[in-house]
Amino acid sequence: xxxxxxxxxxxxxxxxxxxxxxxxxxxxxxxxxxxxxxxxxxxxxxxxxxxxxxxxxxxxxxxxxxxxxxxxxxxxxxxxxxxxxxxxxxxxxxxxxxxxxxxxxxxxxxxxxxxxxxxxxxxxxxxxxxxxxxxxxxxxxxxxxxxxxxxxxxxxxxxxxxxxxxxx
Amino acid sequence: xxxxxxxxxxxxxxxxxxxxxxxxxxxxxxxxxxxxxxxxxxxxxxxxxxxxxxxxxxxxxxxxxxxxxxxxxxxxxxxxxxxxxxxxxxxxxxxxxxxxxxxxxxxxxxxxxxxxxxxxxxxxxxxxxxxxxxxxxxxxxxxxxxxxxxxxxxxxxxxxxxxxxxxxxxxxxxxxxxxxxxxxxxxxxxxxxxxxxxxxxxxxxxxxxxxxxxxxxxxxxxxxxxxxxxxxxxxxxxxxxxxxxxxxxxxxxxxxxxxxxxxxxxxxxxxxxxxxxxxxxxxxxxxxxxxxxxxxxxxxxxxxxxxxxxxxxxxxxxxxxxxxxxxxxxxxxxxxxxxxxxxxxxxxxxxxxxxxxxxxxxxxxxxxxxxxxxxxxxxxxxxxxxxxxxxxxxxxxxxxxxxxxxxxxxxxxxxxxxxxxxxxxxxxxxxxxxxxxxxxxxxxxxxxxxxxxxxxxxxxxxxxxxxxxxxxxxxxxxxxxxxxxxxxxxxxxxxxxxxxxxxxxxxxxxxxxxxxxxxxxxxxxxxxxxxxxxxxxxxxxxxxxxxxxxxxxxxxxxxxxxxxxxxxxxxxxxxxxxxxxxxxxxxxxxxxxxxxxxxxxxxxxxxxxxxxxxxxxxxxxxxxxxxxxxxxxxxxxxxxxxxxxxxxxxxxxxxxxxxxxxxxxxxxxxxxxxxxxxxxxxxxxxxxxxxxxxxxxxxxxxxxxxxxxxxxxxxxxxxxxxxxxxxxxxxxxxxxxxxxxxxxxxxxxxxxxxxxxxxxxxxxxxxxxxxxxxx
Ligand code: FES
Ligand code: FES
Numbered sequence: 001x002x003x004x005x006x007x008x009x010x011x012x013x014x015x016x017x018x019x020x021x022x023x024x025x026x027x028x029x030x031x032x033x034x035x036x037x038x039x040x041x042x043x044x045x046x047x048x049x050x051x052x053x054x055x056x057x058x059x060x061x062x063x064x065x066x067x068x069x070x071x072x073x074x075x076x077x078x079x080x081x082x083x084x085x086x087x088x089x090x091x092x093x094x095x096x097x098x099x100x101x102x103x104x105x106x107x108x109x110x111x112x113x114x115x116x117x118x119x120x121x122x123x124x125x126x127x128x129x130x131x132x133x134x135x136x137x138x139x140x141x142x143x144x145x146x147x148x149x150x151x152x153x154x155x156x157x158x159x160x161x162x163x164x165x166x167x168x
Numbered sequence: 169x170x171x172x173x174x175x176x177x178x179x180x181x182x183x184x185x186x187x188x189x190x191x192x193x194x195x196x197x198x199x200x201x202x203x204x205x206x207x208x209x210x211x212x213x214x215x216x217x218x219x220x221x222x223x224x225x226x227x228x229x230x231x232x233x234x235x236x237x238x239x240x241x242x243x244x245x246x247x248x249x250x251x252x253x254x255x256x257x258x259x260x261x262x263x264x265x266x267x268x269x270x271x272x273x274x275x276x277x278x279x280x281x282x283x284x285x286x287x288x289x290x291x292x293x294x295x296x297x298x299x300x301x302x303x304x305x306x307x308x309x310x311x312x313x314x315x316x317x318x319x320x321x322x323x324x325x326x327x328x329x330x331x332x333x334x335x336x337x338x339x340x341x342x343x344x345x346x347x348x349x350x351x352x353x354x355x356x357x358x359x360x361x362x363x364x365x366x367x368x369x370x371x372x373x374x375x376x377x378x379x380x381x382x383x384x385x386x387x388x389x390x391x392x393x394x395x396x397x398x399x400x401x402x403x404x405x406x407x408x409x410x411x412x413x414x415x416x417x418x419x420x421x422x423x424x425x426x427x428x429x430x431x432x433x434x435x436x437x438x439x440x441x442x443x444x445x446x447x448x449x450x451x452x453x454x455x456x457x458x459x460x461x462x463x464x465x466x467x468x469x470x471x472x473x474x475x476x477x478x479x480x481x482x483x484x485x486x487x488x489x490x491x492x493x494x495x496x497x498x499x500x501x502x503x504x505x506x507x508x509x510x511x512x513x514x515x516x517x518x519x520x521x522x523x524x525x526x527x528x529x530x531x532x533x534x535x536x537x538x539x540x541x542x543x544x545x546x547x548x549x550x551x552x553x554x555x556x557x558x559x560x561x562x563x564x565x566x567x568x569x570x571x572x573x574x575x576x577x578x579x580x581x582x583x584x585x586x587x588x589x590x591x592x593x594x595x596x597x598x599x600x601x602x603x604x605x606x607x608x609x610x611x612x613x614x615x616x617x618x619x620x621x622x623x624x625x626x627x628x629x630x631x632x633x634x635x636x637x638x639x640x641x642x643x644x645x646x647x648x649x650x651x652x653x654x655x656x657x658x659x660x661x662x663x664x665x666x667x668x669x670x671x672x673x674x675x676x677x678x679x680x681x682x683x684x685x686x687x688x689x690x691x692x693x694x695x696x697x698x699x700x701x702x703x704x705x706x707x708x709x710x711x712x713x714x715x716x717x718x719x720x721x722x723x724x725x726x727x728x729x730x731x732x733x734x735x736x737x738x739x740x741x742x743x744x745x746x747x748x749x750x751x752x753x754x755x756x757x758x759x760x761x762x763x764x765x766x767x768x769x770x771x772x773x774x775x776x777x778x779x780x781x782x783x784x785x786x787x788x789x790x791x792x793x794x795x796x797x798x799x800x801x802x803x804x805x806x807x808x809x810x811x812x813x814x815x816x817x818x819x820x821x822x823x824x825x826x827x828x829x830x831x832x833x834x835x836x837x838x839x840x841x842x843x844x845x846x847x848x849x850x851x852x853x854x855x856x857x858x859x860x861x862x863x864x865x866x867x868x869x870x871x872x873x874x875x876x877x878x879x880x881x882x883x884x885x886x887x888x889x890x891x892x893x894x895x896x897x898x899x900x901x902x903x904x905x906x907x908x909x910x911x912x913x914x915x916x917x918x919x920x921x922x923x924x925x926x927x928x929x930x931x932x933x934x935x936x937x938x939x940x941x942x943x
Contacts, residue, residue: 037197041199042190043190043193043194043197044189044190044191045190046194046196046381046382046431047196047383047460048381048382048383048463048854049463049853049854050462050463051463051853051854051855053853053854053855054381054463054854056381083190084188084189084190085189085190085191087189088189093185093188093189096188097185097188097189100184100188101180101181101184101185101187101188102180102184103180103819104178104180104181104819104820104822104823106181106184106187106188107181107432107659107660107823107824107827108380108381108382108429108430108431108432108658109183109186109187109188109192109429109431110194110380110381110382110431110432111381112187112188112190113188113190116188116190134862135862135863136863138861138862139861139862139863140861141861141862142381142854142859142861143381143862144378144379144380144381144432144434144827144831144859145381145432145823145827146823146826146827146830147823147826147827147829147830147865147868148830148861148862148865149826149865149867149868150822150823150826151862152862
């Protein structure tokens with residue numbers, strides 16, 4: 001699907017998404033989120049606002065969480081991308097996913113993919129976080145259903161399990 | 169009742185793994201072969217006549233397949249006073265952002281470009297914006313012709329007796345008044361004469377949006393046989409199907425509504441808002457069409473909570489008895505009547521045993537997006553008023569806020585404002601639980617030094633809904649079970665249904681799954697709204713499971729040659745205690761679904777009509793910290809007690825309570841749809857319509873109170889709504905505790921707080937954060 005306004009100018013974007021090399025030819029004024037959801041059919045990341053305010057579209061690009069709705073698709077060229085679909089490995093949930101399910105860290109689930117990738121990335125940098133640090137890490141992700149405590153608890157518990165050797 | 173094995177536990181949602189892996193399919197994720205994308209042209213004025221529309225250029229644009237305006241609507245029984253029925257502006261736009269035309273094109277980008285090519289000539293009309301102006305008899309009308317407004321339209325889901333007082337004003341009223349209720353008991357004038365403490369005030373709660381994370385979305389496909397299939401997140405698929413049938417003039421059986429996963433609804437996904445338009449585009453093109461609102465469109469075009477203005481006055485005796493209450497409530501519902509005033513007017517004074525009562529509720533229309541239901545509709549607004557008045561009685565009379573409430577709250581048999589007695593409720597018990605909460609017990613310990621701190625208390629009740637519901641419990645070929653319902657799962661209710669069925673069938677959880685089927689195949693289910701899904705639907709699941717159990721026992725008794733009464737079910741095995749006679753569910757399944765089987769397949773059927781409400785009550789406390797320099801209020805602790813009758817799934821109940829409290833803290837602190845003097849929405853974006861983040865919300869102490877309802881499954885009563893009722897009032901009372909001042913407007917944004925502090929001369933003299941203009 002192409003954005004028409006720029007005429008027929010196209011770009012070819014090569015990136016590694018969830019460990020798989022992907023090549024997409026598209027017009028340059030689409031968002032990274034559109035590319036991922038529409039061209040790569042990875043619909044896990046959601047569009048909740050389109051303006052960088054909700055975090056439902058969070059993806060990890062070269063090890064940093066970004067709002068896919070704020071990034072233009074060509075900016076993914078040469079990058080490594082992790083989406084929620086790439087978090088579970090070999091049919092086994094990541095500890096963050098497991099604790100989110102077990103501890104009630106999700107309700108409607110629309111915000112969940114964003115929280116999962118944010119938390120997974122955060123724990124890669126800090127496996128021994130305080131509650132305050134967790135809250136700061138997820139402050140860019142809105143949830144309308146849970147009141148956050150259960151999400152925070154799930155992330156803290158996942159950190160504990162990972163310290164004890166679970167996960168990767 | 170024997171000991172419960174499953175019900176009452178804290179269990180994870182059955183759909184959790186799908187959601188954490190991003191595999192759950194929401195409507196916006198859907199992609200159908202040949203699918204078109206829709207975009208909507210919206211009126212830029214809050215009130216305007218359409219003089220001319222020319223769509224020819226848009227229609228000719230490459231990639232555009234159809235452009236529709238109101239002229240394309242099929243003849244049908246549409247009611248212009250109902251929001252859902254106003255699919256496209258027919259002549260007069262009555263709020264900013266109302267749909268004027270829509271385009272279906274090969275890509276969303278083409279559709280969006282084509283919008284620019286639609287030429288519309290408007291004549292701007294004066295907009296009616298201030299509810300207190302709109303209510304005056306000589307106010308200009310929000311729409312014309314006036315006679316077409318059905319002023320009696322009430323779309324609530326609460327049952328009330330409306331005793332309308334016959335006063336002179338009713339005969340001469342504004343064309344914008346769409347509903348009016350009046351409850352009278354005793355003699356309020358006499359009540360105030362006899363009162364020792366009298367407190368009054370005018371309270372104002374602004375329009376708030378449900379702000380579910382998933383914007384409104386719909387996919388529709390009208391096929392060559394004239395069958396319309398709609399995939400959409402909804403809180404009431406049968407309700408939406410029936411409404412769409414009426415709006416588009418189609419027979420029910422020609423519409424199949426498939427409820428997709430709901431990314432949050434909170435009342436806003438009950439009525440069809442974009443579904444009829446999406447369906448119309450599919451009918452025009454014969455191709456599947458997808459319409460997903462942008463967040464901006466969603467904030468401007470859905471069904472927020474109304475603005476509620478309450479002028480209230482309360483009287484009490486010097487020994488702390490609340491005796492008299494008078495209030496006039498004005499709800500600004502925007503451009504369309506909502507059900508809100510009915511429940512709220514009835515409930516504003518319902519928690520207390522007033523001898524004298526005079527409550528008038530008026531709904532007025534203005535040229536803003538039409539209000540709808542938002543979690544316990546109307547209750548946060550009226551509770552913001554009465555709970556501050558009660559708090560002020562405590563302050564002035566020197567009463568403990570929990571003690572005074574315990575002394576005055578209604579219990580079973582006390583009268584509600586409509587004259588009916590309360591059924592069994594747990595309001596008193598909620599206050600007791602709150603009194604024992606960690607927050608309340610340690611409230612004085614944190615009150616030292618630093619910034620001003622305060623603790624506030626508020627209570628509330630929601631009468632609860634009810635509806636007929638039905639369910640099926642089918643045994644699968646391997647002896648497991650499938651529960652089939654027609655209600656949509658917005659709160660994890662399918663997990664609770666699964667627990668109820670497992671309990672009744674005597675099998676472990678993993679042997680049962682619950683599915684919401686589409687309207688073509690599901691047994692009837694009512695709205696997932698008004699907190700009634702578990703209360704009514706759970707009862708039908710229970711009945712269906714019992715029916716399946718009876719069928720299983722009948723088969724087992726013949727197979728084992730035993731009396732059905734002697735049989736016991738445990739863990740999916742039927743046996744006769746003390747003997748070796750036993751048969752597994754798996755074997756029974758084989759005997760009912762194999763070639764040449766002797767028994768019919770096991771299909772339990774349950775249908776229930778509960779005719780009595782099971783009200784939910786709550787008591788909340790918050791502790792706040794005020795920054796007197798910025799006016800910023802931080803909620804440092806919160807506690808909520810709620811009577812849920814029986815917590816079927818504790819994890820889900822706690823989750824709902826925490827979510828509800830978070831929403832009402834948002835209503836109390838930041839959330840408000842702001843309109844400028846011309847009626848244009850100023851903040852249709854999440855940067856400015858500010859939701860609370862993980863950094864704004866404290867840990868919430870949840871206290872589950874269980875005073876069983878006589879009729880709900882296992883004693884469960886309503887659960888979803890009460891937690892949102894009392895938070896904004898509790899914050900205001902905590903601010904009163906911290907500053908000695910009353911805060912009359914919600915949300916209590918830094919600007920408003922500073923303004924109040926300044927008026928009282930208590931603000932620090934050098935506020936640097938905000939410009940003078942804002943103050
Ligand atoms: S969709 Fe990107 S931040 Fe909301
Ligand atoms: S679970 Fe619904 S928005 Fe977070």
